[in-house]
Amino acid sequence: MNFWSGLKKMFRFGARGRQFSLGNESWERPGTNQPKPEPLYKDLAKNQELLEKIFELPANQDIVVRDFLVPSLNRKALIIYIDGLSDRITQSFAVLQPLMVLGPVEANGGKDPIAIAYEKLVPGHQIQKTSYLKDVVDGILDGSSVLLIDGSDQALVIETKGWEHRGVDRPNNEPVVRGPQEAFVESFRANTASVRRYVKDPKLVTEIFRVGKRSRTLVAVMYVKDIANPKLVEEVKYRIQSIAEAVDFIPETGTLEEYLEDHPKSLIPQMLSTERPDRLSAYIREGHVGVVMANSPFSLAIPATFTIFVHSAEDYYLRWPFSNFLRYLRVIAIFISLMLPAAYIAVINYHQEMIPTDLLLAMTAAREMVPFPAIAEILFMEFAFELIREAGVRIPSIIGPTIGIVGALILGQAAVAAFVVSPLLIIIIAITALASFVVPNYNASFSIRILRFLFIILAGFLGFFGIAFGIFLLVLHTVTITSFGVPFMTPIVPYQPRNKDRVIRPRVYDQKYRPMFLRPLDWIRQEKNPRRWDQPQSTIEKGKDNQNEQ
């Protein structure tokens, strides 16, 4: 890349031509290229050879091929499955026994044997008829058993999934005091079932895709069909499909997030990843789109705006004054964890006049013993704290608490006693660390951690001027980024008065509308005065019809 094209690239901020937005403009996109699927053969031997070549049999000893004879059709057949992924009981009850032992004698009748088997012979609860090789391979890899009968170019993919997996457990990373204590697990169907339990709307649609050429991981896009904006849904599906064949392997929703984001290089996350099904289903009910992936206990809610990162799962389960108190606390904690060390540096190095004289003299007395400049001290202690934090995640749980004590108390105490740092600094670092744990989202807390270092450096250069500079740049950046076309700072900046749930939440019965930035199809969430029992007597008797009319 030569210099001029690089320069030209620099000037294209924001002028990216047309970007996706949820507005009323129509939006034509080029189609995604799906490869043409290969068909199956009619001959069983040929099919078997094909599959053996694909799965590297006989070297690959995971795949089991069980061939047998179907007496009722008088044909040869075989099933292929992966040992360990298939449930033996279902196999034997749903597939092998009926076909081999129990089936009635049927006349051939010239019909397709697979069709006969599908209708009459195989009592499996979920069977897919397919004539494509791709579906067969996918089915085997999923854990289903595939039935091939000689003379038919179709196959039956019989659902026999069953393997060892973790049961539904408490959420590790988003604990709440009041609220459901369930979390997503790695099993795909368990996850989608969890969401179904919370949103019992018949219009909740789950569309399943497979992403990754070699990993074929199942991804479910869940949305409520008559609430979610169809453009949004189309866009999510389009993006997933266009990366599906372009990538070999997508392990987890985190990686998927990076593929799907509008601004992957930004420090600010644009999708909400959550471990709790009640949270995901709350957002699906509002008109967001949920993405659930197999092997991943974190699901995504699309799109996500700034206020969503400040909300926690508990906010709607608590009473109104309490949850608002917690939200205020959270916002203050975000400010503290972002700016307290930087403000400390700025005040100590540049604006010493702000400190009351007594405190200043005490701080000077403490700092006289310390040989390092203040900014070196703070960077050192911040780095030490990040070490403690990362180590705390990786430490085996047996010695975990001990290391906690060692790290936090003794390190801090010893550092002060050895005059490496001053005591006030330990207080500042501790408060910052506590405040950073108040942020309810893991991704967002990372942004804050990194931005904190940037602010410390800026404050070290120019005091409050540097901090103001940093804030201005940060605000300019956050106002620009979009999450799937929705400006990130909605509903604060493109000001939407109907979205009352910004930082503080209004009373539950006051929120009549769904978030307007999603342009949902069905705006109205509840009636104007849903507490019907609270109306004065005369209006209730008279207004029974009035309420229904609204």
Next chain:
Amino acid sequence: MSSEEKIGYFEVLSLLIITISAKIFLSFPRNMALLGDAAGWIIVFLSGIYSLVGYFFLSALLRKYPGKNIIQIAHQVSGGICGKLIGVALFLFFLAITSLYLRQFAESFILAILPRTPISVISILFLILLVYATLLGVETLSRVAWLLGPYLLTTLIIIFSFSLPQMTFEHLVPVLGPGPIPLLKYSFTHLSLFPEIILLGIIAPLIRNREKINRIGLYSLGVAAVINTGVIILTTAVFNYVETQKMIFPVFQLTRLVAYGEFIQRVESVFVFLWFFWAGIQLSGLFYGAVTSFAQTFRIKNYRPLTLPIAVLVFTISLIPASMTEAVELNDYTASPSLINNYYSIAAFGIPLLLWLIAIAKKHLGGVTND
């Protein structure tokens, strides 16, 4: 100019209000005290009323040619060469005002909190911000203005309330200052107190609701006039007018007086945030005006590559005044080289007036209506 950008009503309102009233942090109260002694606020007040009248021409033009900004209107109304001249005049206006304010704000930061920092560092940091904001587009800038606007206003009110105990209305007498005739004269000739309103002419096509443009201009001028007058009254009441005439940045001195009990004292550094954001938004708006007016004059489609060269130009021009006092005095109305101030009024109010007259004349002479 990208046709995709659309700005909302509140955002433009806050952007304009912040742009027009940013000068309160510079030597604006001092200039008014120099002109009008204790009655400086009357001059601002009357000037606000006059500028509302002057705004009428601009809004009439915008209403007549919807969807075009003022330079496009100039091209259309007065033809090629004349339109280009008007465009260049506007560009020079924005350039001059941006460089001058940049220099003055940088000086005020150096004076307030960073006495030993060289001015180029502060200017360059500001310019990085301006370039970044302009590259992102005016939609982003107006959103930032709306986001930060209420907090800036609240902080201003906090300054007011902390200074209230020290206000004495005895300082506002003698009531009519130098006399009613000089007051009227000054407020008219020094109409250049609100020239930034011409920015509305530049961003007019991007506003979402066309019908509300008139209201935006009126409200922003009104609120800005109220803020400016309020600050002048405040500084004159806290420091009597003789002292205000001698201070370089009166509002800075005002923040130095904020004290509450034993704990909150000498906290003027906190208000650095207030000025920084105010200055940042104002300078970004004016810089954007400069870049787009240049691009529109010479019919350049994409204004983004122009930002860096114009930034260098702004930086260079901002370093022209040799000392801080010279920089500040360029805005001073009683010092002799007040060409600049007259130039401001000509650019901001004379150009719309001229164009309006030409448009009316063309219509009356039965000229071709090229709509």
Next chain:
Amino acid sequence: MIRRVILICLLIMITILANGCWDRRELESLGLVQALGLDLGPDQKGVTVTTMIAIPSRLGGEQGGGAGDKPGVFLVSMDAPSIYEAFNLINTTVNREITLIQNRVLIIGEELARHGVERWIDNLIRYREMRRTLLIFVCKGKAAKILRVQPQLENKPSEYVNALVALSRRTGMYPSVTLNDFLKNYEAFAQENYLPLLDKYLRKEGPEPETGPAENQPQSGGGVSKSGAGGTSQEKDPQKKDDLRFIGSAIFKKDRMVGSFDVYETQILLLLNDEFKEAMLTIEDPLKKGNYVVFKLLATAPVKIEYQRQKKVDQFKVHLKLEADLLSIQSQIDYTQPKLEEFLGRVIAGELKNRVEKAIKKAQQEYNSDVFGFGKKVRSTFITSGDYEKYLWPDKFKDARINAEVKIDLRRVGVQFEPPESR
């Protein structure tokens, strides 16, 4: 490739900027000046600057109060042509950079005040580290000597002075003036300045064992204001400790100190300037001579000054409306009855009227300086500032005719009705 270029540019920029940080000052490199003293220099042109620098290790931290016998500050004095050159000279011996950011007190020696502060005022307001919220005092003698005091209740003398000044609200015996107030009046052309006056004080810890009780009377003596109220004994017993004491206010005309008011006249001064809050005063009992009645005077309504300009002479009428709380009755006369309350109120009003007129006359005749703010009233009657400046009020103050009218309401009498009687 382009990324490497950008990275290199960034690194270069960072090294340039890191070399800078032009304004960063580490805390332990600051020499915090707690109080500043200015005296006229030996050559009558320069100034002697005395700075009181704090020693953080003795004042802050855990050892702060423990090392009470060693002073927590130390003084450095230098002669120089200007204040800031004096700072540089002080920095030739003090190893921390002298900075005024925590300075709250400025003491001007009487000699400098009488000589004229005109040359030094600009010094004080132009430098950015000097703040307008600085408290200014004038002291008798040299500021350098006053700054040597070691107060008992506080470690830091500047705290002591600050707290003492804050108490002026309760006694009204000395004003509290910041640099901002000083400058407002300095340039306003309508009122002259006044500053609190400090002096060294020999604290009496009780009557002397050998000598009889000193001639110094306690503060609440006498209803008549006499200048030289107690406590300014000049002989210093080396074993006695020194303290500061406010003895009233210094009166300025333009930029020179021309005289002083004692504590009682200062109370009047503050009354007329609307800065008086409350004080405890004593008058002689009108019905039984030789006894005193003690009351607390409260200023509840602002003073009203009526102004009339007649041909050559300005006439002012001062209306004061105050409240009094009865604190102590020495004779057993029951002043809490309504009729006697009214009577007492009138007596107090008469006494105050006397004091007011005396103080005003003193300012008019002896000092010819309008410290009471009558000029502000004059100014408000002019429409344009040009006319006011042509009027030249300060010269006319001497001939003005000023009458005072005082109205006192006795509102509360404490927790007791009748005074106890011995039977």
